[in-house]
Amino acid sequence: MHRSIKHNRLSHAYLFSGPKGAGKKKMAKHLTEAIFCLRQDGDSCGECKNCRLIEEGNHLDVHWVQPERNIIRKEQIKDLQKKFSYRAAESNHKVYIMEEADKMNQEATNALLKFLEEPPAGVVAILLTSNIHGLLPTILSRCQIISFNAPSPEAITKQLEQEGVRPGLARAAAQIAHDLEEARTLCQTESFAQMRSLVIQLSEDIMERGTYALVTIHDKLLKQEKDPDKIDLFLDLLLLWFRDLLLFLLGQESQITNNDQMEPIQKQALRISQRRLVEGMGTILVTKNRLTHYANLQLSLEDMVLRLQEG
Ligand SMILES: [Zn+2]
Incomplete structure (x- = not known):
């Protein structure tokens, strides 16, 4: 993915699909940072002004959409379109990240479809879902789909042990937590x-x-x-x-x-x-x-x- 950023061959829509705790949100943030990173080497440096603004959720050209009372509504898509009709504030790109995209209702799906069909220049969509079957095929066909797998408890245990956690505790944390980060936090x-x-x-x-x-x-x-x-x-x-x-x-x-x-x-x-x-x-x-x-x-x-x- 870093190569496609460097050579400016970004897709205009990605769908990250995989279970909770598989790292979809983290990767969405990372990709977004890489797009805006001032070092422009195709990766995220995590230190420049843009990377930090995105990390804090304060970048003007990055918008997060989340379900409200478990539904993503048409108004939220319209709101997004409105924001995206202005010129990008700080660069040539605008990115929106939609969490739990499968929670869109029918009207929201229709509105998003139109937006995906005629994307304004420089706009990148990143949809996240742990239930890909909850999305219409017409949405899926317009996105580049990237699958995420949750790391196994064995893999988490191994990683924590390498970091110096006592074996029994590492295994217990790996069994209880959903992902490596949660398991690491438990151990700490x-x-x-x-x-x-x-x-x-x-x-x-x-x-x-x-x-x-x-x-x-x-x-x-x-x-x-x-x-x-x-x-x-x-x-x-x-x-x-x-x-x-x-x-x-x-x-x-x-x-x-x-x-x-x-x-x-x-x-x-x-x-x-x-x-x-x-x-x-x-x-x-x-x-x-x-x-x-x-x-x-x-x-x-x-x-x-x-x-x-x-x-
Ligand atoms: Zn950076």
Whole structure:
């Protein structure tokens, strides 16, 4: 793509297609920067005035279109056309990036089609979608389609390990996050390693079947953490831990995520049955679901712990 910028052979419409977290938005930004970059070597330098304005979302010749209440409407396309009828403010190019382009309604699609058929000089369209089947073939035929794949958890793990993250933590982050950047951010969050230690301790307490598990939930989690995203992360880690115990019992040790914690895994797994682990994973999933529906946090977690202990 850099070559086509350098030789001024840009398509006037691109469609980036691929799942969430595959890097479509990042690439759209990168391509846009490359188009406007003052160094004009076909790439984005990330440092010049134009690159920085685009990074901050403040470049006058770059427009982002996003669904409003889950729909992209005709007015948004008209608005775009109006903006693009003026001369470019700072260069010969204008770029618009449409996120979730499949969310256009019929009228918006028709308006965009016309715009794509008769593009003003220097205008580049970048459409993004994770649902290419939601776009009409007439739109697709006017775009150069570029497919993106989400990196596998294995690839993410490998990359994080190369960056110095502890193997078990890297694998856990790769399983939970949607993409490399999210996984990297998780690993850099101080509470991530702490959360995992807490999960291992809670599981140990649950096996003891005493009252410690409830105390642990209260003192170590509820008293310190009210952020729903962090609680959800805690439950994701607990789910992974139960899965690891099950994998150990099934003799599938190579699949284990927290593979730097084999000692506690072995110790705990030998005290619990496969059936209880499977039921436990169900209980954790139900709790995750209840909390997304704003169930009471404390009651839900207490209920979960008691169920995990009963098993
Ligand atoms: Zn630049």
